[in-house]
Amino acid sequence: MGPRLTGGALHASVIASIAFIQSRMRSMPRNPKLARFAIGVLALVISLAAYGAGKSPFKNTDITGAGYGKAFRLTDHTGKARTLEDFRGSVVTIFFGFIHCPDVCPTTLATMKAVKQELGRKDGKRLQVLFVTVDPERDTEELLSQYVTAFDPSFIGLRGDAKATAQVARDFMIFYQKATGATPDTYTIDHSAGTYVYDPAGRLRLHVSYGQPSEAIVTDIRLLLAGK
Numbered sequence: 001m002g003p004r005l006t007g008g009a010l011h012a013s014v015i016a017s018i019a020f021i022q023s024r025m026r027s028m029p030r031n032p033k034l035a036r037f038a039i040g041v042l043a044l045v046i047s048l049a050a051y052g053a054g055k056s057p058f059k060n061t062d063i064t065g066a067g068y069g070k071a072f073r074l075t076d077h078t079g080k081a082r083t084l085e086d087f088r089g090s091v092v093t094i095f096f097g098f099i100h101c102p103d104v105c106p107t108t109l110a111t112m113k114a115v116k117q118e119l120g121r122k123d124g125k126r127l128q129v130l131f132v133t134v135d136p137e138r139d140t141e142e143l144l145s146q147y148v149t150a151f152d153p154s155f156i157g158l159r160g161d162a163k164a165t166a167q168v169a170r171d172f173m174i175f176y177q178k179a180t181g182a183t184p185d186t187y188t189i190d191h192s193a194g195t196y197v198y199d200p201a202g203r204l205r206l207h208v209s210y211g212q213p214s215e216a217i218v219t220d221i222r223l224l225l226a227g228k
């Protein structure tokens with residue numbers, strides 16, 4: 001699951017162009033020449049957008065220019081307040097999940113551990129993996145600390161209270177919903193399974209679908225570290 005968007009900026013520009021052309025067509029007196037010109041411009045904009053989207057050098061979904069996932073304010077697994085700006089200079093990956101998750105979360109974190117190893121010592125140091133819990137009720141600071149660092153000592157767990165969690169999920173277009181279990185505290189949580197990737201300048205660039213092999217992620221992170 002997770003947002004399936006491609007070429008966020010390009011789509012935004014297409015939508016803006018369509019809105020502009022439509023507004024011109026409405027406000028101008030009927031003029032077939034102008035209408036043909038407008039339709040021609042629209043076709044050109046769309047084909048340029050398609051061409052641009054097809055040219056992405058990345059293996060994962062390029063969402064450069066997306067209007068969401070811009071900032072967060074949460075507490076890390078040591079109790080320190082954290083924002084996205086704290087990680088400038090590194091490629092940052094953000095994934096939302098919960099400790100009791102049986103499959104998606106441990107698989108994703110294991111993949112990110114492999115990614116960090118495959119990047120090697122030098123590039124690996126410029127990758128910051130963040131795990132945001134959507135289950136702050138059960139995922140205490142201490143449990144988060146044990147959980148994320150078991151995958152890699154550099155990984156950081158983030159949490160907020162129920163309200164902050166709902167807010168960050170909205171801001172990052174993340175879906176999460178409790179699914180009742182056999183007893184009140186054995187519930188699980190359905191949640192978006194994709195990972196967001198930020199470039200060293202702190203811009204949201206890629207969406208990685210669940211199950212992507214580490215090699216594809218490593219290739220894309222190397223491109224971002226090289227300033228692509």
Ligand SMILES: [Cu+2]
Pocket residue numbers: 097098101102103104105106191
């Ligand atoms: Cu999960």
